[in-house]
Structure formats: C-alpha cells, structure tokens
Amino acid sequence: MTVQELPGAAAYRPTPPPAWRPRTDPAPLLPDPEPHRVLGTGAELDRALMLKLYAELVRGRRFNAQATALTKQGRLAVYPSSTGQEACEVAAALALEERDWLFPSYRDTLAAVARGLDPVQALTLLRGDWHTGYDPREHRIAPLCTPLATQLPHAVGLAHAARLKGDDVVALALVGDGGTSEGDFHEALNFAAVWQAPVVFLVQNNGFAISVPLAKQTAAPSLAHKAVGYGMPGRLVDGNDAPAVHQVLSEAVARARRGGGPTLIEAVTYRMEAHTNADDATRYRGSAEVDAWRDHDPIRILEGELTARGILDEDGIRAAAEAAETMAAALRDQMNADPVLDPMDLFAEVYAEKNGQLREQAAQLRAELEAEAR
Amino acid sequence: MATATDKKPATMAQALQRAMRDAMAEDPTVHVLGEDVGTLGGVFRVTDGLAKEFGEDRCTDTPLAEAGILGTAVGMAMYGLRPVVEMQFDAFAYPAFEQLISHVAKMRNRTRGAMAMPIVVRVPYGGGIGGVEHHSDSSEAYYMATPGLQVVTPATVEDAYGLLRAAIASDDPVVFLEPKRLYWSKSDWSPEAPAAVEPIGKAVVRRSGRSATLITYGPSVPVCMEAAEAAREEGWDLEVVDLRSLVPFDDETVCASVRRTGRAVVVHESAGFGGPGGEMAARITERCFHHLEAPVLRVAGFDIPYPPPMLEKHHLPGVDRVLDAVARLQWEAEH
Numbered sequence: 001m002t003v004q005e006l007p008g009a010a011a012y013r014p015t016p017p018p019a020w021r022p023r024t025d026p027a028p029l030l031p032d033p034e035p036h037r038v039l040g041t042g043a044e045l046d047r048a049l050m051l052k053l054y055a056e057l058v059r060g061r062r063f064n065a066q067a068t069a070l071t072k073q074g075r076l077a078v079y080p081s082s083t084g085q086e087a088c089e090v091a092a093a094l095a096l097e098e099r100d101w102l103f104p105s106y107r108d109t110l111a112a113v114a115r116g117l118d119p120v121q122a123l124t125l126l127r128g129d130w131h132t133g134y135d136p137r138e139h140r141i142a143p144l145c146t147p148l149a150t151q152l153p154h155a156v157g158l159a160h161a162a163r164l165k166g167d168d169v170v171a172l173a174l175v176g177d178g179g180t181s182e183g184d185f186h187e188a189l190n191f192a193a194v195w196q197a198p199v200v201f202l203v204q205n206n207g208f209a210i211s212v213p214l215a216k217q218t219a220a221p222s223l224a225h226k227a228v229g230y231g232m233p234g235r236l237v238d239g240n241d242a243p244a245v246h247q248v249l250s251e252a253v254a255r256a257r258r259g260g261g262p263t264l265i266e267a268v269t270y271r272m273e274a275h276t277n278a279d280d281a282t283r284y285r286g287s288a289e290v291d292a293w294r295d296h297d298p299i300r301i302l303e304g305e306l307t308a309r310g311i312l313d314e315d316g317i318r319a320a321a322e323a324a325e326t327m328a329a330a331l332r333d334q335m336n337a338d339p340v341l342d343p344m345d346l347f348a349e350v351y352a353e354k355n356g357q358l359r360e361q362a363a364q365l366r367a368e369l370e371a372e373a374r
Numbered sequence: 375m376a377t378a379t380d381k382k383p384a385t386m387a388q389a390l391q392r393a394m395r396d397a398m399a400e401d402p403t404v405h406v407l408g409e410d411v412g413t414l415g416g417v418f419r420v421t422d423g424l425a426k427e428f429g430e431d432r433c434t435d436t437p438l439a440e441a442g443i444l445g446t447a448v449g450m451a452m453y454g455l456r457p458v459v460e461m462q463f464d465a466f467a468y469p470a471f472e473q474l475i476s477h478v479a480k481m482r483n484r485t486r487g488a489m490a491m492p493i494v495v496r497v498p499y500g501g502g503i504g505g506v507e508h509h510s511d512s513s514e515a516y517y518m519a520t521p522g523l524q525v526v527t528p529a530t531v532e533d534a535y536g537l538l539r540a541a542i543a544s545d546d547p548v549v550f551l552e553p554k555r556l557y558w559s560k561s562d563w564s565p566e567a568p569a570a571v572e573p574i575g576k577a578v579v580r581r582s583g584r585s586a587t588l589i590t591y592g593p594s595v596p597v598c599m600e601a602a603e604a605a606r607e608e609g610w611d612l613e614v615v616d617l618r619s620l621v622p623f624d625d626e627t628v629c630a631s632v633r634r635t636g637r638a639v640v641v642h643e644s645a646g647f648g649g650p651g652g653e654m655a656a657r658i659t660e661r662c663f664h665h666l667e668a669p670v671l672r673v674a675g676f677d678i679p680y681p682p683p684m685l686e687k688h689h690l691p692g693v694d695r696v697l698d699a700v701a702r703l704q705w706e707a708e709h
Contacts, residue, residue: 131484142452143484147476153442154477157449157457164405164431165453183469187442194437349487350521351546355575355622 031224031234035268038243039305045243050302050311053090053242055320057299060086060110062324064273066331067109067123071277075335077128080107084272087242087298088174088204090114095249096172103142103155103173107204111174112141119327120334129339149179152188152201159192159199159256170256171199172249178209180223189264193230198256201264202249204239206271211284227264239267240298269298343369381562386534390420390496390552392565393538394458398428404542405450406433408443408460408496417462418498418557440470447493448477456492458542463554464499465508471516478547479522490545494538499527500593500643502555502690504683511680512644517549518620518653524574525620527551529595531561532569533618539571548574553593577624579631583613586637586703589628589654591617594641594691601696610700620650628654629661636667637703641691646674668704 038045064083070076082089085107093114096102104111112122117139124133125144132143142158145151155173162169179185180203192199203223207214220226227234237248245267252263270293274281281290294300306312347354347362354362384392398404406424408416412435415422424433436443440461447457461467474495481491501510517525526541526548528534534552541548563569580595581602588598595616602612615631617624632638638658640651651672658670673691681689 130486131480132486132488135488136452136485137489143481147472150445150472150476153445153473154449154452156442157446157451158453159449160446161450161453161455164455171449184441184445184472187437187439188445190437190439191442191446345486349483349485351482351524352490356625357623 026228029228029231029233031222031227031236031266035236035238036244036248037238037241038247039241039301043243045306045309045311047311049094049246050243050306051316052094053087053246054299054302054306054312054316055323056090056094056114057086057242057302058320059324059327060090060114061299062328063110063113063119063331066328067126068273068277070332070335076123076126078276078278079126080276081271081273082107082110084293084297085204085206085239085269086110087245087302088202088239088267088269091242091245091249092172092174092202095246095253096170099140099167099169100253101140101142101155101158101169101171103151103171104144105148105151105174105176105179106144106146107176108174109144112139112144115139115141117141119331123335127335127339129341130345149175149182149184149188151175152179152184153191155199155201156188156192156195156197156262159197160195163198168257169198170253171197172253173199173201175201175203176209177203177205177207177214177217177223178212179203180226181209181217189226189230189232189262192262193232196259196261198259199262200249200252200256201262203264203266204269205266206239206269208271208275208285210275210279211281213284222266224264224266230264232262232264235263235265237265237267239269240296240301242298242302270296381564381567383560384531384563384565385558385560386528386531386552387418387420387557389531389535389563389565389568390538391422391424392568393535393542394421394424395427396568397458397539397542398424398432401456401542403454404432404456404458406458406460407436407447409436409438409462411435411460416460418554420496420552420557421460440467441473444470444473444478444493444495448473448481448491451491451493452489456494456542458494458496461495461497463505463509464497464511464513467495467497467513470495474517474523474547474549475520479520482546483522491547492545493547494541494544494550495547496538496550496552498554498557499551500553500555501680501686502593504686506683507680510686512642512675514551514620514642515644515649517551518650522547523621524548525551526574526618527553527592527620528618529553529556529580529592529616531559531563533572533616535563535565536569536572537574537618540574543571544574551592555593556596559596572618575619575622575624577615577617577619577627579613579627580616581612581614583611583635585610585612585635586639586700587613587615587628587631587635588639588641588696588700589615589617589631589658590641591620593643597691597693598641598696601693601700604693605697605700608697608701612700623654623657625657625661628658632658632662633665636665638666638670639673639696639699639703640670641673641696641699643675643690645677646672647677649674668702671699671702673699
C-alpha cells in the first residue's frame with residue numbers, strides 16, 4: 001500500500017507538487033498570541049484526567065527530588081532535573097496512545113517514567129551502568145538522547161515509516177529551547193512538513209540552555225513562530241498549566257493521527273533547578289526570578305484550581321503524596337543496590353558478530369580480569 | 375533462460391543499481407532515499423529507474439539536508455525498515471557525521487543489541503574525475519576510526535553488485551564507499567546471473583605474485599594492477615590484494631600474502647598521515663615481522679587538501695609512484 005491509498009492521504013505529500021507557489025496566507029499557521037491556558041479560565045475539566053494529571057505531577061516532583069538526592073549519595077552520576085517542568089513531562093506521556101512513540105532528551109527521564117517505564121531502567125544512563133537501560137521497541141520510547149535535537153529527525157523518520165506501513169502511529173519528540181538552535185531541529189521540522197509526517201514537536205522552553213537565556217538563543221517572536229517557516233502550525237502554551245499542555249498536545253497528536261501532518265508546540269515553563277547537580281545556577285540568574293516562578297508552580301496552580309472546584313480534597317492530596325513517597329522509597333531501595341556489571345559486555349553488541357580485533361581485545365580484557373581475580 | 379553466455383559489458387554504476395533493484399524487489403522493507411535519487415536517478419544515475427519501478431515511497435527525493443536524510447533513516451530503521459541512503463558526494467556527507475557517529479554507529483551497543491541499525495550509507499568517493507573543490511575527498515579514515523561501522527568499497531563491477539547486496543542484507547550499518555572514477559568501468563557481467571554475494575570482510579587476491587604484495591582497495595586497485603603489469607619488466611612479480619572491506623579488516627588474507635612475499639606496499643588515495651595505510655602497516659608489522667624483508671611502505675595521497683582538478687594528477691598515487699615504492703623495498707638484501 002502506498003501512502004496515497006491511506007485514509008487521510010490527500011494531505012500526505014511525499015513529493016512536492018510540480019509548480020510550487022509561495023503560500024499566500026500563513027495566518028492559520030501562526031501560534032496563539034498568548035500562551036494557551038486552561039487553569040483559571042473556567043473551562044470545563046475532565047475529572048478523571050485532572051486527578052490523573054495531579055497524581056502524576058506529584059509523583060513526578062518526588063521522582064525529581066529523589067533522583068537529585070541520589071546524585072548526592074553517589075548513586076547517580078548526574079541528574080538533569082525537570083523540577084518545575086513536570087506538567088510538560090507528564091502531559092507528554094499521557095497524550096500518547098500505547099502504540100505511539102516518545103523521543104525524549106536527557107532531561108526527560110520523567111516523561112519516560114510517566115509513560116510507565118521502570119524508573120531504574122529509565123535512570124540507567126544517568127546511573128552510568130549502561131547507556132540505555134530498556135528495549136526502545138518494547139516501550140516505544142527512543143533512547144534518552146544527549147546530543148541536542150539529534151533525536152528529532154529520528155522521530156520524523158519513524159513516523160514516516162509508520163505512515164508508509166499504514167499504521168496510525170504518532171511520534172512525539174521532546175526538545176528544549178537551546179535545542180531549537182541546532183541544525184537538526186531545522187532539518188527535522190522541514191522533513192516533517194514536506195513529508196507531512198505524523199509527528200509532534202514539543203519544545204519545553206525552560207528559559208535557559210545551561211546558563212544561556214533565551215534572548216541570546218533566538219530573535220524569533222516566539223519559538224512557536226518557527227513553525228510558520230516550515231509550513232506547519234505552531235502552538236504556544238503555558239507549560240506549567242498541565243491541562244493546557246495536555247489539551248494542546250492531544251489536539252496535535254489527533255491531528256497527526258488523522259493525516260493532518262506535524263505541529264510545533266512551544267510550552268513556556270521554567271527550570272527551577274540548576275542544569276544538573278554539577279551546575280551552579282546562581283552564576284547566571286537571581287533568586288527573585290526563581291521565586292516569581294514558584295508562584296506559578298505547576299503542582300500549586302493545578303492543586304489550587306482542583307480543590308477550589310471540588311475535584312480534589314485533602315484525602316486526595318494525601319493519597320497522591322503517599323503514593324509518591326512509596327515510589328520514592330522503592331526507587332531508593334533499588335538504586336542503593338549495586339548494579340551487576342560484566343565488563344565483557346563492552347564487546348558484546350558493537351556488531352552482531354565480533355570482528356577480528358574485537359575478538360583479540362575481548363580476550364585481552366578477559367585475561368586481565370582473570371589475573372585480577374587471582 | 376539466462377546463461378553465462380548472456381554476459382554483456384556492464385558498468386559499476388549499473389551493477390550498483392541492479393543490486394538495489396534486486397534487494398528492493400526481494401525485501402519490501404528496503405527503501406532508498408537521498409538527494410535527486412528519484413526522478414533524476416541520482417547525479418551518477420546509480421538509482422536510475424528505482425522510483426519509477428517501486429514508487430516514490432520506496433525511492434524518495436528528500437530535502438537537501440544530509441543530517442536530515444541520515445537522521446530520518448535512523449527513525450525508519452527503528453521502525454523496521456532497511457534504508458539505503460545516498461550521500462551525493464564524499465564531502466557532502468559531512469553534515470551527516472553526527473548522526474552517523476552518535477547514533478547509527480552506536481545504537482546497537484547503547485541498546486544492548488535491542489535495536490540494530492541496518493542502514494547502508496552510499497558515498498561516491500575519491501578523485502580523478504576532474505571535480506572541483508569538495509567533490510573528490512577520500513573520507514574512509516574518518517569512518518574506519520568509528521567503532522560500530524562497517525566500511526566497504528568495491529573495485530570491480532562484480533563486487534559492486536555482490537558487496538552492495540551484502541551491505542543491504544547486513545543488520546549492522548555499512549558505509550559503502552563507491553569509487554566514483556570507476557562508476558563507468560566495464561566488465562562482461564550478466565545481471566541475470568550476477569556474481570555470488572560476497573561476504574563483507576573478505577579481501578581477495580586480484581593477482582598472484584612472489585616478489586611483493588600491493589595492498590589496496592577501491593579506486594587504487596586498477597592502478598596497482600597496472601603497476602604489477604609494468605613491474606614485470608623490472609623483474610618483479612607483484613601480488614595485488616584488493617581489501618574490499620576496510621572494516622572488518624581481513625588480517626588473514628593480507629598476512630598470508632605478506633608472509634609469502636616478504637614485502638608489502640599499501641596504496642590508497644586518502645592522505646597518508648593518520649590514514650588507513652598506517653593502521654595496515656602496523657597490523658602487518660605486528661603479525662608478520664619475522665617474514666618481512668623490508669619495512670612496510672605506504673603510497674598515499676599527499677597530506678594536503680584535495681587539489682584543484684588541473685593539479686590532481688600530481689596528488690593521486692599513480693603507477694610510477696607505486697613502482698618507486700616497490701623499488702625501495704630493500705631488494706639489495708636479496709643478494
């Protein structure tokens with residue numbers, strides 16, 4: 001089956017039309033003039049979804065705190081915290097169907113965990129006992145990606161391949177504000193739009209690329225505006241308003257699934273912690289700015305609205321906190337056990353079969369290990 | 375019914391096209407993508423007719439962005455396809471370097487074997503076609519230095535078909551270097567009865583000899599064959615080993631030859647300093663030291679940026695430079 005025969009294929013255009021003309025009306029692609037919000041607008045709220053979002057946000061905050069604590073105990077090599085960004089992380093996980101794919105960056109461990117990945121497997125990279133601790137195909141979560149924005153073309157290619165096969169699979173790719181300056185961001189968005197691939201790009205604009213603020217990163221009116229140049233719609237959303245992020249993501253995912261092509265979403269949020277435990281944020285930003293964002297904390301604003309509207313009560317808050325503590329205690333216990341390492345694994349999966357020099361080097365290492373053991 | 379008698383002159387470019395065509399016909403997961411590979415059939419016409427026969431979903435003209443081409447190929451491979459990517463020229467493959475090094479080469483390893491990358495990256499490489507700047511690089515050393523990649527380069531029409539079929543069938547990524555000045559080289563070859571698929575990692579002795587071994591690959595193989603013919607006048611009977619695969623490296627075939635002849639010259643267009651020949655000379659010396667009558671010599675491109683076309687003949691290792699190196703193999707020790 002070719003893509004032209006697929007449902008919704010009219011909009012799917014693997015090759016450009018013969019006579020290209022400039023698009024005369026880019027207005028439908030322009031992002032929201034203000035970040036889209038749900039909380040505080042009086043919009044109708046889906047009770048079950050709200051309680052799920054709340055529970056996952058609380059669990060996510062606790063996960064971030066526990067992972068940061070584990071770096072101090074030497075149980076994690078490094079942890080880039082998503083504290084303050086839990087609304088984006090959780091909404092990304094919940095907006096996807098089981099068959100969809102998530103393409104996380106190194107700061108998105110929480111999105112993978114919220115998607116159901118075992119926390120220890122998710123933290124393998126940052127613990128340092130291997131690079132990827134899970135089978136990406138089993139969980140439909142690509143490896144946590146460290147080289148910035150390089151996972152975005154992967155998401156496009158996977159979504160394109162799924163479409164060619166006739167599967168209604170959507171890929172959601174996560175990237176930060178700094179990542180939007182990378183060439184791979186540009187190339188991925190361009191390929192996605194030309195192929196009308198079922199992919200959604202979520203930019204978590206957390207204000208900083210390590211120390212460099214957004215003003216030094218781009219002169220664009222907003223990161224969402226970049227969508228217009230590629231011919232895809234841009235959306236701007238309050239990244240700390242979990243129901244809003246979930247709504248915008250769900251709409252974009254549904255649009256991609258029905259053959260409507262890619263969407264670029266900018267979620268405006270804030271990285272409450274330093275870049276990683278190894279970074280000192282006081283060198284590049286003041287506490288007043290951080291404090292101002294505390295008032296717009298994703299858990300605080302969701303909890304406030306849900307309690308005011310009678311969706312959440314004291315018991316619900318306590319239950320969420322207790323579930324988070326249980327998760328943290330289990331994670332602590334698991335991470336306090338030393339991982340079992342086999343140095344011979346270094347040679348196991350470089351190729352399907354070891355070549356001559358890998359056989360020699362594996363033999364050398366084995367001999368060294370045997371000598372040590374004596 | 376096709377028989378061996380149907381053999382007609384075919385070019386390397388045609389054999390490569392046929393390899394992709396046969397692979398695409400056999401396996402619906404094989405997809406070709408790159409710049410100008412569809413309607414045009416590639417700037418060297420190596421993908422000629424594939425889009426017409428298999429549709430543009432299988433042979434796709436991409437936007438002009440090499441990182442995007444290889445990056446999307448990674449995603450396609452993650453979903454179970456076998457992408458064959460064309461980089462238009464050697465030096466135009468460099469934007470894709472990060473995708474190749476950080477993802478294509480490492481994916482099997484970082485996922486503990488859960489996700490292999492059966493991707494072929496076809497790269498026309500090397501000089502001698504009068505190309506202007508950025509069209510004649512020999513970039514193999516960069517790829518050879520990257521664990522996780524296989525690096526393959528044919529020198530004959532038959533091998534072009536067999537090695538590309540093997541590369542597409544491989545579950546691990548292959549950088550498939552096509553010597554562009556041999557694209558139009560011909561051989562009596564029948565696409566109906568193609569040569570057997572050559573396994574990756576096997577060198578072949580192109581010419582047997584007793585005096586010394588020329589170790590070479592890709593565009594330098596015909597140069598060495600010509601040098602070996604010319605050397606007969608000097609009384610040297612040279613053996614020529616065509617490596618075909620730089621990674622994995624066939625130590626066995628190379629060392630067996632050097633142990634027989636006792637002398638070796640490595641010949642390639644790539645720069646000598648930090649180039650493939652240094653690794654090969656070291657491997658030969660480590661394994662065959664007591665069989666060597668002379669140091670292993672290298673004949674390589676100079677350590678300069680690739681020259682403008684009107685000067686490239688001074689840069690490319692030619693027959694005379696190979697023979698000069700052979701003359702320096704301490705023959706006086708024989709007497």
